[in-house]
Amino acid sequence: MPAAIRVHQTGGPEVLTYEEVATPLPAPGEVLIRQHACGVNYIDTYYRSGLYKAPSLPFTLGAEGAGEVVAVGEGVTEFKPGDRVAYAGAIGSYAAERTYPANRLVPLPDAxxxxxxxxxxxxxxxxxxLIRRTFKVTTGQTVLVHAAAGGVGLILCQWAKALGATVIGTVGSEEKAALARANGADHTILYRSEDWVRRVAEITDGRKCEVVYDGVGKDTFPGSLDCLRPLGMWVSFGNASGPVEPVPMLLLSQKGSLFATRPTLGTYVAERADLLATASDLFETVASGKVKIPVNQRYPLKDARKAHENLEGRGTTGSSILLP
Incomplete structure (x- = not known):
């Protein structure tokens, strides 16, 4: 029988259990995927801990993966057994096999x-x-990326640099600073030992940044607002240090008529055309070599607990995956 990581009650990494489960059957409109790799993301810890509510208990964790189609349900015409596919969205990816709605899958190119x-x-x-739609980065702009050596951070640094921006990244150690610089960051700031708001002002000669990409949350607010020039945008897309307190609207006015947004991927790819366009742009950018995907941690599926401990302990860089 195939295996999966199940959560019977929310809590710390210790609640992740490795179990054998029955092979699921694809319902109408679904496909069955034999997974070759499963992504590990910080949002997984929110579901595991109960910060984000799972549909029911017990549940299988994980929101992204890639593999091959082994069976299709009634009405599925876009995919067939043997097709290479990938996805991000509905939880349930920490498993050797899983079903998934065909209209939320994307074809995976050979490259x-x-x-x-x-x-x-x-x-x-x-x-x-974030970089092509929420705030469209262009040549000559200055971008601040928090957690620049993390999974999203390393991709943002590379992509913004490829678009001609000057990239400033905050990191937690010298090792992570070197990694961020190797992936496009022009300047790095050690947020634990440096006054990062003051350093941003120094680096930019007081002009500050057009945009701050903030996946950290509580620990970087309201400092992120102080790193923006007038009419700049604060993009808060994650809560790695905890959720941000409610933001007084008057504060945005006082800091320079700032824009603030809390976007989610789900909204941006809700329509299938947007999902396919987003994935296609990503695949093309990676295949071109402009952005590399550093998979720096690989764990057997049964070691999902260790993967979570390392992730929450800020002991990871780039992407982490589980191998069924």
Missing amino acids: ISYEQAAGMMLKGMTAQY
Whole structure:
């Protein structure tokens, strides 16, 4: 029987259990995927801990993966057994096999490996909409990326640099600073030992940034607003340090008529045409070599607990994947 990581009650990494489960059958409109790799993301810890509510208990964790179609349900015409596919969205990916709605799958081109896809579907498509749609980065702009050595951070740094921006990244160690610089960051700031708001002002000669990409949350607010020039945009897309307190609207006015947004990937790819366009842009950018997907941690599926401990302990860089 295939295996999966199940959560019977929410809590710390210790609630992740490795179990044998029955092979699921695809319902009408679904396909059955034999997974080659499963992505590990910070949002998984929110579901595991109960910060985000899962549909029911018990449940299988994980929101992205890649593999091959082994069976299709009634009415599915876009995919057939043997097709290479990838996805990000509905939870349930920490498994050797899973079903998935065919209309939320994307075809995986031969130029992208299963491991690359599992390491980038959620993070890469997030980076794509952040940098191409939420705030469209162009040549000559200055961008601040928090957690620049993380999964989304490394992709954002590379992509923004490829678009001609000056990239400033905050990181937690010298090792992560070197990694961020190797992936496009022009300047790095050690947020634990440096006054990062002051350093941003120094680096930019007081002009500050057009946009701040903030996946950290509580610990970087309201400092992120102080790194923006007038009319700049604060893009808060994650809560790695905890959720941000409610933001007084008057504060945005006082800091320079700032824009603030809390986007999610789900909204940006709700329509199938947008999903396919987002994935296609990501695949093309990665295949071109402009953005590389560093899969720096690989774990057997049964070691999902260790993967979560390392992720929450900020002991990871780039992408982490589970191998069924």
